[in-house]
Amino acid sequence: AAYLKAIDAHNAAFNAYVAVTHDQATAMAKASDLKLSQGTAGALEGIPLGVKDLFGTRDVHTQAASNILDGFKPKYESTVTQNLWDDGAVMLGKLNMDEFAMGSSNETSYYGPVINPWKAKGSNMDLVPGGSSGGSAAAVAAHLCAGATATDTGGSIRQPAAFTGTVGIKPTYGRCSRWGVVAFASSLDQAGPIARDVRDAAILLKSMASVDDKDTTSVDLPVPDYEAAIGQSVKGMKIGIPREYRVDGMPEEIEKLWQQGIAILKDAGAEIVDISLPHTKYALPAYYIVAPAEASSNLARYDGVRYGLRVEGRDIADMYEKTRAEGFGKEVQRRIMIGTYVLSAGYYDAYYLKAQKVRTLIKRDFENVFAEGVDTILTPATPSAAFGIADQDMANDPVKMYLNDIFTVTVNMAGLPGISVPAGLNPKGLPLGLQLIGKPFEEETLFRTAAVME
Numbered sequence: 347a348a349y350l351k352a353i354d355a356h357n358a359a360f361n362a363y364v365a366v367t368h369d370q371a372t373a374m375a376k377a378s379d380l381k382l383s384q385g386t387a388g389a390l391e392g393i394p395l396g397v398k399d400l401f402g403t404r405d406v407h408t409q410a411a412s413n414i415l416d417g418f419k420p421k422y423e424s425t426v427t428q429n430l431w432d433d434g435a436v437m438l439g440k441l442n443m444d445e446f447a448m449g450s451s452n453e454t455s456y457y458g459p460v461i462n463p464w465k466a467k468g469s470n471m472d473l474v475p476g477g478s479s480g481g482s483a484a485a486v487a488a489h490l491c492a493g494a495t496a497t498d499t500g501g502s503i504r505q506p507a508a509f510t511g512t513v514g515i516k517p518t519y520g521r522c523s524r525w526g527v528v529a530f531a532s533s534l535d536q537a538g539p540i541a542r543d544v545r546d547a548a549i550l551l552k553s554m555a556s557v558d559d560k561d562t563t564s565v566d567l568p569v570p571d572y573e574a575a576i577g578q579s580v581k582g583m584k585i586g587i588p589r590e591y592r593v594d595g596m597p598e599e600i601e602k603l604w605q606q607g608i609a610i611l612k613d614a615g616a617e618i619v620d621i622s623l624p625h626t627k628y629a630l631p632a633y634y635i636v637a638p639a640e641a642s643s644n645l646a647r648y649d650g651v652r653y654g655l656r657v658e659g660r661d662i663a664d665m666y667e668k669t670r671a672e673g674f675g676k677e678v679q680r681r682i683m684i685g686t687y688v689l690s691a692g693y694y695d696a697y698y699l700k701a702q703k704v705r706t707l708i709k710r711d712f713e714n715v716f717a718e719g720v721d722t723i724l725t726p727a728t729p730s731a732a733f734g735i736a737d738q739d740m741a742n743d744p745v746k747m748y749l750n751d752i753f754t755v756t757v758n759m760a761g762l763p764g765i766s767v768p769a770g771l772n773p774k775g776l777p778l779g780l781q782l783i784g785k786p787f788e789e790e791t792l793f794r795t796a797a798v799m800e
C-alpha cells in the first residue's frame with residue numbers, strides 16, 4: 347500500500363510507470379499476507395516489484411513502450427516474472443523503457459522520457475536515467491518499487507543502474523529464460539534485476555533464473571544461492587584491468603573512479619593485473635550490425651494483423667505499410683533499415699557475416715584472459731554520468747548516443763555476466779558506476795566482488 351501510494355503521488359514527476367496494477371498488487375499482497383501468517387512464505391513473499399514493459403504479463407499492459415503494440419495484453423506470463431510471482435513477489439505495474447529496448451536514454455519511448463531522480467548539484471536540469479531500462483532504474487532509485495526486472499541487450503541494465511546509483515546485473519546468456527519477453531536481438535537479450543544494493547540484486551536474480559523448456563537457449567545448470575557469496579573475501583582473487591578500455595577522451599572523473607575501484611579491491615587483498623582485450627574497439631560497430639539485423643527479423647511480426655495497432659489501408663500491403671509507419675518510432679525504424687540493409691543479398695557477407703566473425707574474436711579475447719587465471723575484469727560502466735534530456739548533440743547524431751554503450755556491449759557480444767555497482771559521485775554529485783565482468787555462469791564471483799566495492 348505504501349508503494350502504491352508513493353507511485354500515485356510521485357510517478358508523474360518521473361514517468362517511470364506506464365501502467366500501475368493497483369488491483370493485482372492488492373490481491374497479490376493479500377495472498378502474501380495469508381502465506382506469511384500460515385508460515386508458507388516464499389523467498390520473495392510480499393516484496394513489491396516493478397516490471398519492465400518488455401516482459402509479457404498475463405492480461406496486463408505489455409507494449410514494449412511502442413505504439414505498434416497499442417492495447418496489447420498477452421494471454422501468457424513470461425517465465426522470469428512467473429518465477430518471481432511463484433516466490434511470492436507482488437507486481438506494482440509496468441515500467442517505462444526505450445521503445446523495443448532500443449536506446450540509451452529512455453527517450454525513444456512512445457510514452458515520453460523518464461526523468462532521473464538525481465539532479466546535478468545546484469542545477470534543476472532534468473537528466474536522463476539511461477536506457478533502455480530507464481523506468482526500472484528510476485523507479486528503484488526513487489523508492490517507487492523495492493526492485494525491478496530489466497533486460498540488457500547491449501548495456502540496458504548496467505548503464506541505467508550506473509546513471510541512477512543502483513545495482514544492475516546482466517547474467518550470463520542462458521541464465522534466465524527469454525520466453526515471454528518481447529524479443530529485440532535474440533542472441534544478445536538477457537533479463538536481470540535492478541536493485542538498491544548488491545544483496546537485493548543477488549536475491550532477485552536467484553528467483554528470476556531458471557532453465558526453461560520453452561527457451562532452448564536457457565541453460566540447465568543449478569542456480570546457486572547468490573546471497574551466500576556476499577561477505578566472502580576477495581583475497582587472492584585476480585582482477586584484470588583491460589588497457590583497451592582506456593578510451594580517447596574519457597573524462598577524468600571516470601579514470602579517477604576506476605583508480606578508486608582498483609584501490610578498494612587491492613586493499614581487500616585482490617591481485618590487480620593488466621590485461622589486453624585487443625578486439626574491444628570493434629565491439630561497438632559489430633554490435634550495431636548484429637543487434638539491428640536480429641531486430642529487423644524479430645520486428646517483422648508486427649504487421650497489423652497479429653498484435654496491437656492496425657491502420658486500415660487500401661489493401662493488405664498498404665495496411666502493413668501504414669501500420670508500421672505509424673506504429674514504430676524513429677529509432678526503431680532506423681534499426682529496421684540498418685538491419686534489413688546488412689542482411690540483404692550482396693551486403694550480408696560484407697557486414698553481417700563479418701560482424702559475426704568479429705564477435706567470435708571478442709569472445710576469444712575474454713576466454714584467453716580467463717584462461718590465464720583472471721577471475722573477474724573491472725572497467726567503468728559508462729563513459730560519463732547521466733546527461734541532460736533532449737541533449738542536442740545526441741539528438742543530432744545517433745552515433746554519439748551509441749557510444750554510451752562502449753563499455754557494456756562487449757559483454758553481450760561474448761555472452762558473459764556483467765554487474766554495475768555504484769562507485770561514488772562525480773564532482774557534480776551525480777552517481778557513477780563501475781562494471782565487473784565474469785566468467786560464464788560465475789555470477790557469484792560478481793556479487794562477491796561487487797559487495798566489497800559497494
Ligand code: GLN
Binds near residue numbers: 447448477500502503
Ligand atoms: N543502447 C543499446 C541499444 O540501443 C542497448 C540496448 C539494450 O541493451 N537493450 O541497442
